Amino acid sequence: MIKIALDAMGGDFAPEATVEGALLAADELPSGSEVVLVGQQSVIENQLGGRQPSAGKLSICHAPDVIRMSEHPTKAFTQKPESSIAVGFGLLRRGDVQAFCSAGNTGAMHVGAIFSIRAIEGIIRPAIAGFAPKITGGHAVILDVGANAEVKPDVLAQFGHIGSLYARHVLNIERPRVALVNLGEEEEKGTLLTQAAYQLLKLNRHVNFVGNVEGRDLFRDKVDVIVCDGFTGNVILKLAEDFYDLLEEHHIFEQLEGKVDLDFFRNFNYEAVGGSPIIGVNGNVLIGHGVSSAMAIKNMCLQAARMAEAQIHLKIKKALSED
Amino acid sequence: MIKIALDAMGGDFAPEATVEGALLAADELPSGSEVVLVGQQSVIENQLGGRQPSAGKLSICHAPDVIRMSEHPTKAFTQKPESSIAVGFGLLRRGDVQAFCSAGNTGAMHVGAIFSIRAIEGIIRPAIAGFAPKITGGHAVILDVGANAEVKPDVLAQFGHIGSLYARHVLNIERPRVALVNLGEEEEKGTLLTQAAYQLLKLNRHVNFVGNVEGRDLFRDKVDVIVCDGFTGNVILKLAEDFYDLLEEHHIFEQLEGKVDLDFFRNFNYEAVGGSPIIGVNGNVLIGHGVSSAMAIKNMCLQAARMAEAQIHLKIKKALSED
Numbered sequence: 001m002i003k004i005a006l007d008a009m010g011g012d013f014a015p016e017a018t019v020e021g022a023l024l025a026a027d028e029l030p031s032g033s034e035v036v037l038v039g040q041q042s043v044i045e046n047q048l049g050g051r052q053p054s055a056g057k058l059s060i061c062h063a064p065d066v067i068r069m070s071e072h073p074t075k076a077f078t079q080k081p082e083s084s085i086a087v088g089f090g091l092l093r094r095g096d097v098q099a100f101c102s103a104g105n106t107g108a109m110h111v112g113a114i115f116s117i118r119a120i121e122g123i124i125r126p127a128i129a130g131f132a133p134k135i136t137g138g139h140a141v142i143l144d145v146g147a148n149a150e151v152k153p154d155v156l157a158q159f160g161h162i163g164s165l166y167a168r169h170v171l172n173i174e175r176p177r178v179a180l181v182n183l184g185e186e187e188e189k190g191t192l193l194t195q196a197a198y199q200l201l202k203l204n205r206h207v208n209f210v211g212n213v214e215g216r217d218l219f220r221d222k223v224d225v226i227v228c229d230g231f232t233g234n235v236i237l238k239l240a241e242d243f244y245d246l247l248e249e250h251h252i253f254e255q256l257e258g259k260v261d262l263d264f265f266r267n268f269n270y271e272a273v274g275g276s277p278i279i280g281v282n283g284n285v286l287i288g289h290g291v292s293s294a295m296a297i298k299n300m301c302l303q304a305a306r307m308a309e310a311q312i313h314l315k316i317k318k319a320l321s322e323d
Numbered sequence: 324m325i326k327i328a329l330d331a332m333g334g335d336f337a338p339e340a341t342v343e344g345a346l347l348a349a350d351e352l353p354s355g356s357e358v359v360l361v362g363q364q365s366v367i368e369n370q371l372g373g374r375q376p377s378a379g380k381l382s383i384c385h386a387p388d389v390i391r392m393s394e395h396p397t398k399a400f401t402q403k404p405e406s407s408i409a410v411g412f413g414l415l416r417r418g419d420v421q422a423f424c425s426a427g428n429t430g431a432m433h434v435g436a437i438f439s440i441r442a443i444e445g446i447i448r449p450a451i452a453g454f455a456p457k458i459t460g461g462h463a464v465i466l467d468v469g470a471n472a473e474v475k476p477d478v479l480a481q482f483g484h485i486g487s488l489y490a491r492h493v494l495n496i497e498r499p500r501v502a503l504v505n506l507g508e509e510e511e512k513g514t515l516l517t518q519a520a521y522q523l524l525k526l527n528r529h530v531n532f533v534g535n536v537e538g539r540d541l542f543r544d545k546v547d548v549i550v551c552d553g554f555t556g557n558v559i560l561k562l563a564e565d566f567y568d569l570l571e572e573h574h575i576f577e578q579l580e581g582k583v584d585l586d587f588f589r590n591f592n593y594e595a596v597g598g599s600p601i602i603g604v605n606g607n608v609l610i611g612h613g614v615s616s617a618m619a620i621k622n623m624c625l626q627a628a629r630m631a632e633a634q635i636h637l638k639i640k641k642a643l644s645e646d
Binding site for chain 2: 214246259
């Protein structure tokens with residue numbers, strides 16, 4: 001039985017988007033699963049307006065306090081133990097739920113993960129992962145997308161390893177191809193960082209390293225795990241998301257409905273993925289966009305359920321302990 | 324009278340694409356202008372097959388040797404003084420032409436520019452610039468896109484300055500907005516490099532600095548000069564170029580011809596721009612894509628003519644000498 005905690009107060013459109021998203025997710029989750037809405041009980045109940053999905057797939061865990069988007073992450077997390085984010089991490093730490101998601105303060109979610117469930121032993125730096133659509137369908141995982149703007153070569157090499165485990169166990173890719181983002185394909189190209197990381201990845205026996213990948217090849221199904229520093233990954237992810245928005249603003253999807261298969265382009269929509277997992281901590285944590293819609297919240301909860309089912313954090317822990 | 328030298332032997336589709344592109348450019352250039360095809364005379368004449376644009380707007384400068392795409396840039400440039408690239412730089416250095424373009428070996432073009440016409444005094448590192456389409460029309464200039472994978476903060480600040488001069492004098496933007504690529508909008512975001520560059524750009528009185536720009540805002544007409552290290556710029560440029568290819572492969576342009584205004588998306592096509600200028604050297608130098616088509620070659624020549632008319636390298640020299 002999978003239980004997913006969702007921060008009902010997190011995101012620009014909470015509680016409407018969060019509660020509606022939770023209802024949608026509850027409908028799609030297998031029976032026995034449950035979404036736990038964490039936040040102010042009266043606010044959540046008001047939004048629910050008496051609605052309940054069948055088979056008790058929704059419950060509420062009261063948290064009287066809220067961390068705002070603008071608050072300082074560390075300060076807010078430590079000084080507001082009754083906030084929805086702190087209470088959610090409490091549920092996760094005690095094993096009352098198998099995953100925790102929020103579209104609220106990203107920094108507070110990151111700090112909360114590090115402070116409450118902590119990094120897995122052997123993890124140098126946990127990463128926030130994003131997803132890049134593949135032209136042949138599905139997504140590649142890209143890490144890091146913002147938690148670590150500056151990294152050392154060994155961190156990039158470890159991103160390749162934990163990203164592989166994620167792709168294998170959550171995205172069900174048998175032997176994930178790992179590549180390093182670079183400005184050329186040749187081994188000696190790039191910065192001192194990428195040159196050193198290239199050598200470490202090449203030698204890493206846990207990783208099916210296929211070499212460098214350039215900006216033009218990110219979506220070309222040449223790679224399943226895209227490795228880069230958080231600065232580069234953040235720029236790539238936001239650029240790709242904007243590409244979807246630009247197509248939508250120009251009514252491309254409407255105009256070509258039924259004429260051209262645009263599923264690949266639809267996969268650039270952040271809502272299709274819903275959330276960015278923190279990889280390398282002792283639990284399943286997902287961070288959503290501040291602007292998350294109900295659809296995005298639903299997909300974040302479903303992704304959380306897949307991560308929980310795969311027990312990806314335990315797989316990573318096991319792999320590192322055997323290293 | 325503007326004379327543009329074009330490496331007739333450079334690029335995957337030379338001499339066909341280069342000679343055809345030169346003919347197209349010659350047709351569009353004002354009378355009195357001239358495109359000088361640099362390369363093996365017999366090969367060029369063979370491709371021309373007797374064609375000549377009106378008013379003698381095309382000429383040939385024989386260069387018996389060729390630098391191949393795969394050759395080592397420095398070695399090839401110094402050991403092949405009769406190659407089309409070396410001869411082209413000779414014409415430029417002596418003032419026989421006002422610009423030199425090639426879709427050949429990028430490294431050799433870069434080395435050639437540094438060795439033969441040299442960096443302008445005061446330039447820390449010349450940059451290769453690219454162009455990012457703006458949703459409102461036209462392009463922003465982005466630098467660096469690959470010449471300098473690793474840079475110091477003062478280099479980024481200078482990119483802001485020389486990029487501004489380019490945007491003002493070549494793109495005719497009165498007071499160009501300069502922004503720094505970063506993973507967040509706030510001043511303190513990013514790496515040690517971007518944090519330091521932010522402060523230098525803020526203090527630089529030659530620059531209309533508008534702060535950080537994220538991946539999602541690059542095409543949103545918030546900025547005219549996009550400043551970043553060559554690693555980041557290269558990833559952005561290649562990613563953006565691939566967007567165009569992806570749209571074309573899905574027949575989006577064909578399907579929506581006449582129904583939706585897609586000029587903005589067409590501007591992602593590398594052919595629309597044609598070439599990347601090297602900014603900060605004592606002359607007008609442009610580097611084209613290896614895969615350059617005749618259309619790309621044409622637009623590279625026209626861009627070279629605009630740079631030559633604006634005398635952008637002299638404007639930069641003057642600005643730096645007054646600094």
